Amino acid sequence: MINFLIRRALYAIPVLLGVALITLLLFNVAGGDPVAIKLGKNPSPAEVEALRMELGLDQPLLWQYVDFLRQVVTLEFGTSWTDNTPVREIFWRGVGPTLSLSLPAFTLGSLLAITISLLVAFYRGSVLDRITTLGAIAGISVSSLVYILVGQWLLADQWKLFPIWGYEYGAGAIYFLALPIIIWILLSVGTDVRYYRTVALEEINRDYVRTARSKGLGEQQILFRHVLRNCAVPIITRMTIAIPFLITGSFLMEIFFGIPGLGSTLYTAITSSDLPVVKAFTMLGAVLYVLFNILADVLYAVFDPRIRL
């Protein structure tokens, strides 16, 4: 286990170095000129030069890269180029709204999907199973933008059940978050049901289920005492891997519903060439991704004694 952790941690280093390099390259080649964006139209050449020096853009790319790595290691990402707020502050401001949308949506969605999948696996081959499978495949065939647009139009604009747009810090957030949470669940439940149903069916066809059945156990007992426990491994791994994406947030949902979270912040930062924010958020996303993937492997070994790391 310790060996495994060390190996994975060492392997993560070149990956993160690569992510940092790609981020910097993509941005230097692809992004607009940050100086032009910061100074607006018609700056004097002296101003441009001074700002380029201040931002370190006059340095060679390699030096910029080293500087970037230094920022990552010290967790000191400087201030946003658009409004001079410290990046750290931007992060702490956005993480609350993002999590208050993604956590309940993900938890409720997963619970719903797992319940449906077990139920369907229990009644496998029945009409209920067939309808659910068809419903799930239909659900994943709809564009996510259509879900958002129709949900917003029908439930908020036409029926006035929810507000269309906005956010409020504190307990009032639930008023604004209800609709995006519902849409998120609708969006994800199809994919999840398809995945968990496969997991449950695979488990149901195993030998120990046959043994349990021949021992005279009831279907219900087999399903909840034996099958669900063995399904726990893939369920936990899938949920662990999803956590980084919950923290970085869904930019589409946040843009459409005006939630000031990390997803919409990253989107604004990319479109306005706000390099410090983009660098910080990208590295955060990458570190979380790598970390939770390692964690998923560890959990796999913890819960499944057949697997040794």
Add this chain to the structure above:
Amino acid sequence: MSHQGARGRSPLQEAWRRFRKDRTAVFFLVVFCLFALTAVSAQFVELLQGSPFTYEMTLAEQGISAFEETSHPPSTAHWQAWWGTTAAGKSVLLRTFHGTKVAFVVGTCGAGLSALIGVTLGLFSGFLGGWVDAVVQYIYSTLASIPYLLLILALAFLIRQGPISAAYNSLAFSEYMSLGLFNIVLVIGATSWVTLCRLVRAEVKKVRELEYVQAARALGFSNPRILFRHVLPNVFHLVIINFSLTFVTAIKSEVILTFLGVGVDKEPSWGQMIADAKSELMRGIWWPLLASGGALFLLALAVNYVGDALRDSLDPRLKDG
């Protein structure tokens, strides 16, 4: 050399026999073919017509009386207005028709490019092992760690402004594929090959150790021959299944990329119609969304269903039935 099995049927014939049993799958295969036919005829009609294309003109501009430069709900007054007109007064039917072509270009080229990259890297990585494997694994681990939004947006900007757009202009097909479309195909190809690459790599690692490959090696066959004649056919079912998944991902990504302003711009697409619906819906104009979203839904559903049925029928473990 023929691929006749013991029962006189090739694996493909065997798979088709299994596939045919699922009537719904056959129905959706027909639906898919109808969409493909529509896409081809849209391209054909436009080649004959040449610009300016009718789909870019309002009905009023074409001199069709009783229509103004505003939106009309679906009506039978003129065939172009059967599905209504957009907020600007253009034919929803014609724009959806052209959108089918765009969706097919995005789907087939995007999924094709992704399959090409995924299979090539997966084959070499799994078969050769060693440092090739290490490099490929490194590339996809790194790519998967970058937030998707940043990757697609940055790539889209990059392709738009950078040297790639200059290279694009010199391409032979640049007249048939707008830059926005080309952009989406490249972005999808570059970002969605990882899953297939992983699957192919794992499968090749397994197949490489099987007796028939060792026999081929003992017979002194060259590596390329073993790779393409003996290993590739045995992992090809993964490619077909993954192609259908990526096809759907591609046409769904077109919608999001176009909404974000880095997708299709010079021609109508389903994504553009869905993105336009944001302002249209609030004014009560729902028919462009129904047409474009509905078309996308039907095509995606058909491909998803056929993909599932293919997965079941191509699975070599299920020989009975």
